[in-house]
Every structure is written in structure tokens, then in C-alpha cells.
Amino acid sequence: MKQTGDLNLVKKINKTIVLNHIRTDSPISRARIAEVTGLTKATVSSLVNELLESSLVEEIGAGESSGGRKPMMLLFKGTAGYAIGVDLGVHDILAVLTDLNGAIVRELRVQHDNASVDAVIAQLKAVIRELVESAPQSVYSVIGIGLGVPGICDEEGRLLFAPNLGWENVPLQAELEAEFGLPVTIDNEANAGAVGEKQFGAGKDTAHLVYVSIGMGIGAGMIIRGELYRGATGFSGEIGHISIQHDGPQCRCGSLGCWELYASEQALLDQARAELGGDSASAMDLDGLLARAADGEAAVIRLFERLGYYLGVGVVNIINAYNPSYIILGGRLAKGEKWLMKPLLEAVERRSLPHPRAGLRVEFSGLGDRSTVLGAASFAVAKFFASTTVTVEA
Template identity: 50%
Template sequence: MQTGEPTSDNEIDRRSGDDQKINTAIVLEAVLKDAPLSRAQISERTGLNKATVSSLVQQLIDRHLVIEIGHGESSGGRKPVMLLFNAQAGHAVGIDLGVNYIRGVLTDLDGAVLHERVSSLKRRDPDHVLPELASCIEYLIARAPDSPYGIVGIGIGVPGIVDDRGTVLLAPNLEWRNVPLREWAEERFALPVAIDNEANAGALGEQKYGAGRNVAHQIYVSVGIGIGTGIILNKELYKGASGFSGELGHLSIELDGKPCRCGSRGCWELYASEMALLERAAPLGYEDLDALLNAAEQDGRVQQLFRETGTFLGAGIASIANVFNPDLVIIGNRMSKAQRWIEEAMREEAAKRALPYHRERMRIQFAELEDRSAVRGAANDAISRFFAKVKSGRYDDSANL
């Protein structure tokens, strides 16, 4: 089109619609990030004029996403009406699918947990696990209060490698290969489903709600039956070229070490995980982590087993420090319960092995969410995808209410 040529009415309408979606997204983001805010404050923060803000806010109120909560302090004129995001506009389900457990939560759109369910898994094959998973999800959905948007999505964290179609390509400790988990869940529940590696979900959970808030470079180490890591660099989850990063539990730390279910040998998780701890504890008659935690109060042999686990963890953390130079390493999942017994040995070994310049600023913390980092992160993944649809205009249709 030459300069000065009239613009078609259709093109103008299309541009206007795109601009409105962008501005709506800007206003909603301001409310999500900084509420309570007045309309005037939103205008100041976004640079949008007051009339535009007022119109967009009213649309968000009509769509049940923003609510008025009363008057704020006056700065000289009338008291402004304050606005808040309506966290009860919908709900999400988050699932942490472990090797020997399923943990699920129902949250509001702020991620606050309304209901939780934990069950143990006696078998690992999909024919057994999927019905148990369906039962957990159904239990949580049934307890969701009525809301304009209902259940906005389901997020599931899995201890394995997941592709962009939500297929579990390999979960060594579950002994799963090529399980189309998202396809199964979306067919079963007719809801949007997000599938990701459990450690990635844990990293996002701690970044959003826990120890990783406002930290640019952090590595979440999920220590359960296996070990996985979620890598956040420059405040963004790093997934690598194919989306499969974070499998640091399968770094070989012993050249000709024990064989691993992944097909390699000497993997870090064979020495520093809950599974490794339980193998060393078997001759003492202890069969689960909770029993070991109780016994550690009185049994010096159990305390020594925990110290050994802490030492192996520290060695791996030193490698993480030397490779990634993070601000923070977060220890999460079930082994975070053993902080009292593993922390000293873990810190000593990490300090001994990490390069001095790398360990100088690095902090090591245990997960604030303890063993709930992944399930909270999985729910937040579903919520974030819902917000992305809202901001793109895909929830403009009243049929979605």
C-alpha cells in the first residue's frame, strides 16, 4: 500500500481490536501485579489515558476478573475506588505425580490452596497410575466452589522427560516410555491440561510462592526417589534446545558406578536421592523416609546415613555452582523434610568442592513450600495459561462464562 492510500475499514477494525486486546492485557497485568489500585493509578503506571482505563476496567469487571473493594485514601479530591483481581473467578488443579505418591491441590486464581489430597502408589504402570490420577483430579474438581470460569485448567508435574505435546517420553523411575498423558487427561476431563517435568514445576512454584521470589538465577533441586532440577536463568525457566534440560540427577558422578534405570551408570541420584538413602537403610530395617526421620532422633546409625546423603548432595550442588553460577540453589521435594540431618554435611561438601568465586555469592536454601513446590507450580502453570488466553482475547466470548 502506497503512502497516503486510504486504509480499509476492515483493517482499521482489526487494528482497533488488536490494540484493545493489548491494552486490556496491560491493565489486567497491572492489577495482577500491583493491586489494590485505583483507575487513576493504573493510568499513571501504564501510560494509558484515564478514559481508556475506565472503559477497560469496566470490561474486566463485567467479565468477573476485577472487583471493586471500596475507597482508598484521597490525595485531595474524591476518594478513589480501589480495584482488586477476583481470585475466585475460577479455580485450577495442580498435580505432583511422584514415583510412589500422587499429590493434588485445588487452588483459586491467586494460587491459594483450597483443598489437597495425597495418596500412595503401590504400582507404577500406567494402567494402575492413570485411574488413581483420575480419581485425585475428580475429587478436587468436585470440591471447587461455583465460579464464573469454573476449572480453568489442570497442571501436572511428572518425574521424567516430557515433549511439547505432553507425552511422557521417558520417566525412568516410573518405568514409563511414550505415555500420551496430556491427550489422556484432556479426553478424560475436557479441560486444558499442561504437562511438565516435576522439577520445572517445583522451580516455578518456589519462584512464584516460595524461596525463589525475586531471584534472577536459581536452580531448584528436587530430591525424591530420583533427583531432577529446574533451572531458572534471568527469571525465565530454561528448557534447552529440545525442551529437556534439567536432568542433572543423571549426571554421572562415578565412572563405573551403579547401573541406572536411565541406561547410564553412576548417576548422581543413585547416591544422593531418597531411593539411595532407603537402599542404605534397608539393612537397619527401615523402609520409608518418615520412619528414618523418626528414628534419627535416637539412632546414630540413621544420623550417619543422612550425613552421607548430605555429602553426596553437596558434591552435586558444587557442580551446579561451577556450571551455572546461580544466586540460589533450593533443595525441595521429600528430602527437604530431612534438613536438620543433611544440611551441615551438604553445605560443607558444597563449600569444599565449588570454586571460590562461584560459591561466594551463592546461597543454599531449603524449599519454603517443602514438598509442595511442584504441586503449587503445576497449578500455577494452568493458571498462567488461562491468563495468557484472557490477555489474548480468547476468553472474550460470553460462552466462556
């Protein structure tokens, strides 16, 4: 149902606007906020005072005058609370404690051998517990936990299916909420990564971006009209299973010629085994191949370059169908950027339609492997603010 309007809603809307301006354009004065928002100075004053009282905003002293009274500059108080973001990987857990601005305060990485679901969950809880306990004193303390997982989730935060972990139907959200008594948000790691890039990466001012996570498989998170798009039932973004060869090899998903059979880490390893031969197993994992490419081994470099081409083929499909303004490539394979980028961009240049391509940026993530944790943390922050903020599009 659509929400009805009343005075309370009006106040929420305007408070949100004021707060968001302080969050993005700080330091800023009351007068300047009034000017850019169209609200009157009196209204802004009143709302700012409430924000000051709730400790979400602070005054940091007078700013430069432009020929009159000096303005009192306002700052969003990121340290009024803290959020926890977790990236549950296939072999490791990366977790961060961030402030409300998304600035990382503390970071923990631990390996896990996925001996059992319970064992990993126990490790997960231990890591989160440590971050919760190390959070600085603050007004709101830890406001929530966000989690990115390598699989698909339903709306109740159950991890339905995570092929690379071998997990099915794990009620992670309920488990963690019971353990910590904090709001927990769970989503696919690609979705979290997309949000991370949108909030903290080069995609900051981008309403339509696609984050492609290239690991053992390929997944995507899509930001549409500034918001994460989850599909009708929450399962969008399985672009690894777009077929780029309709009569190609069988994929475990049941289809033929899926993109990730050509352009994922798994594909790279399979190709390396088939074509390089005779090498030790240890040199045949991703890091081994990256090292050999860095050593200048031509056959390995050719493997990466062909992978770059295949990545390009799939990226072209994204461009023509979605017309995003930014495509960000992340995940473990991003480490091969040096050899992947050129053939990828060549394929994009040659094969995508000119109109959707115009103005498009295609880049590897600048956040490295932190897109997902940061996105996950920002889920928690978003949930914290969601109860008190509303917006209306013009």
C-alpha cells in the same frame, strides 16, 4: 515466526500490564497504575473497565486519600475461576483445587500401588473428578488441569519415560483432555516444582532459579529469565546424571559416577543397607532412617551428613555453570534438612566460585511437598491467561 504488531496487540500488551499490576500489587487504584506503568489515566480507566466486565477484577471500595479524592481500590478476583493441580507420585497422588491466585481451596491425597497404568489413571481421573465437582460456582468455573509427573514428557503431553513408575509412552494429556474436556498441561515434577517455587515460594522475585527435586533420583527444574527452561527438545534438567566421579560406579543410565548414585534417596537407602546392616527392613526406608536420626543414632546421622556433602558437590556444579540467584531443594529427602543442610552449605562455601556464589541463596523448599502441585496448577492458570495476554521486554 515473530508476531506482527497492530492495534489489537497494543491493547493486549497494555491490558496484560494492567492486569499483572492488579494481580501483584493489589489493592491498587487506577491512578496509581497509571503512575507506575506510564500509561495515561484515560487508558488505564478504559482497560480496567473491560477487566471489570470480564470479572477478572473487582472494586473493593475507596482507599485512603492523600489530600484529594479517595481512590477506588481494585483487586484481582482470584475466585473468578479455579484450576486443578496434580502431583503424580510413585506411590501416591496429591491433587489440589486452587483459585486463580493459586490459593489452595481443597486438597486430596490418595495412595496408589501402581498395579497397572490403567488402574492408576482411573484413580487419577476419580481424584480430578471429585475436585472438579467440588469447585465453587464461578464465572469461568474450572479453567484447566496441570499435572506433574516423575518422568519426561514430550510436547504432546505423552509421558515418554518414568523409570520409577515403570511407565513408558503413556498419552496422559490426551486421555485427560478427552475425559474432562478441559485444557491439560503435563510436565516433569521438577519443572512443575520450579514453577511452583517461582510463583508461590520464596523465589517470587527471582528471574533465575533452580529447583532440585531429591527423591529416588535427582531432577531439576530451571527458571531462566523468569520462564521455565525446557531445553532444545524438552529434556533438560537431568542433573541427577551429571557425573561427579567420572570413573565411579555404573549407573543404570549407562554413565559412571552419576550424582544421584551419591545423593538421592536411593543412594541413602543403599548406603544404609551396606553400612548399618542387621536392621529390620521397615526401619530401612526413608521415614525409618529419619526417625532413627531424630532419635540421635550417630551412624544414621553420619549417613545423612555424608549425603549432605554429596548434595553440596552437585549444587556447586549448578552454581558454577548456571549462576542462578536461588537454589531450592525439594522432594522427599528435604525432610532430612536438619542433618543435610550444614555439610551441604560447607561444601558450597568451600568449593564454589566466589562470583557466581555472591548473593546466592540455597534453601530447602518452604512449600514442603506442595511445590509441584502448585506449579502444576499454575500451568493451567498460565494457559488460561496466555490466550489473552502478551508482554514485551524493555
